[in-house]
Amino acid sequence: MNRIIACTLSLVTFFCMPASAQKTVKITALGGKSFCGFSLKSGFYNIGGTREYITREAVKGDNSGIPDVIQEIKNTLNFSVPIKVFIAAEEDNCFASIGENGVRMIIADQLFLNKVNKSTGTQWAAISIIAHEVGHHIAGFNRYTSQLKSELDADYWSGYILKKLGANQEAAVKCILYYGTDYDTSSHPNKRARAATIRQGWNDAVKGSYDPSRCESCSDN
Amino acid sequence: MKKIVSALLVGCYFSTSSFAQNxxxxxxxxxxxxxAGQxxxxxxxxYWQNIPNVRCPAYVTNQWGQAVPVNPQVVQNCRWQMLSSLNQWYGLQCQYVNNxxxxxxxGCAVEQSTEIVRPAPDKRSGNEENSEIDTDEIEELTAGIDEDKALKISIPKTASGYKPKF
Incomplete structure (x- = not known):
């Protein structure tokens, strides 16, 4: 019996770590929040399971530019919580999540962000998506009974951040008005509600204030 | 056990079919x-429930509701056979999953740029947020990226964010 148990455990490990696993970065994502719930390829991308396929971890100064953008956002907000950035391929999405051991991360498809910039005609589109994901980390993940509220709070921070970074209000809402849905979905509010919330965040940044109900622990940040 | 194998074969069929799609x-x-999780x-x-408790139990209930011990040799033989079958099946699944x-x-290596199989950087010690950039590491990380395909994301210089036209 002991011999069989040992065999079983080794096989279980083998399933979890296939032969080529060392060539890729695999993470376990818990409670992921997707950006808009849309996909340029299939219409709707649902994280569904708990695992994602990641090509590599992005680092500051690399060709993706995403960690640098996130660092700039954090500097602007004085938000010092570490966020790891991973590059996904062919996901046509961008999402924030808490990984194993509480690691905060943002997973982004760089080509997807390029497409969004191109189709909306403004480079602020990609920044608004990244800011939305940072907004999820500011807003927190576990205090919501409604995912729609969670998305709106992230949108609020997207608007707030874009104003702080220098975007005008129309640039801040351009992405959501282009890609958002006309009606609420199970995961995301309609684009008018989202644009209104982004504008609210943008306006609060102009006034130099923010809505404390939009974040989990603003005083700690 | 046949039921299990049948169920898994059905699973194989659906999984393979879905991968064949786009x-x-x-x-x-x-x-x-x-x-693999299934x-x-x-x-x-x-291993822990069905074989010891259902397929080869050490005790059975008689018509008066009393627990009656089964011949230990019979139980042992039954469990040995079941575990052998289970491990044989598991080995086939292991082979299938790895294939x-x-x-x-x-498939992904053909479809995507070579960045997919680049190794992740080693975790650096100390405060990662403020650590200096290791340029050798960056070169290693980005060597396989198709520069024409993926454009660097950066914060625009203008409020509207349009690319300046020259």
Whole structure:
């Protein structure tokens, strides 16, 4: 019996770590929040399971530019919580999540962000998506009974951040008005509600204030 | 046991079919991991629950509701046979999953740029947020990226964010 148990455990490990696993970065994502719930390829991308396929971890100064953008956002907000950035391929999405051991991360498809910039005609589109994901980390993940509220709070921070970074209000809402849905979905509010919330965040940044109900622990940040 | 094998074969069929469709690499890997998880779950259930308690129990209940011990030799033989079958089945699943994974890796390597198989950087010690950039590491990380395909994301210089036209 002991011999069989040992065999079983080794096989279980083998399933979890296939032969080529060392060539890729695999993470376990818990409670992921997707950006808009849309996909340029299939219409709707649902994280569904708990695992994602990641090509590599992005680092500051690399060709993706995403960690640098996130660092700039954090500097602007004085938000010092570490966020790891991973590059996904062919996901046509961008999402924030808490990984194993509480690691905060943002997973982004760089080509997807390029497409969004191109189709909306403004480079602020990609920044608004990244800011939305940072907004999820500011807003927190576990205090919501409604995912729609969670998305709106992230949108609020997207608007707030874009104003702080220098975007005008129309640039801040351009992405959501282009890609958002006309009606609420199970995961995301309609684009008018989202644009209104982004504008609210943008306006609060102009006034130099923010809505404390939009974040989990603003005083700690 | 035949029921288990049949169920898993059905699972194989659906999984293989879905991979043949136009799923992304991420979706394919996710499906594979879900399948492997199901295999492991079935194995665990069989090993810890079904075989000792249902298929080869040490006690059976007689017509008066009393627990009656089964001949230990019979129990041992039964469990040995069941575990042998279970491990044989598990070995086949293991082979199947790894073949499937190799198929995904090959497919994704063809479809995507070589950045997919670049190794992740080693975790650096100290305060990562403020640590200096290791330029050698960056070169290693980005060597396989198709520069024409992926454009660097950066914060625009103008409020409207349009690219300046020259």
């Amino acid at each position: 799923v992304t690499c991420g979706q394919a890997v996710s499906q594979l991991q879900q399948y 295999v492991n779950q079935i194995y665990q259930n069989e 499937w994974y190799a198929q995904i890796v090959r």
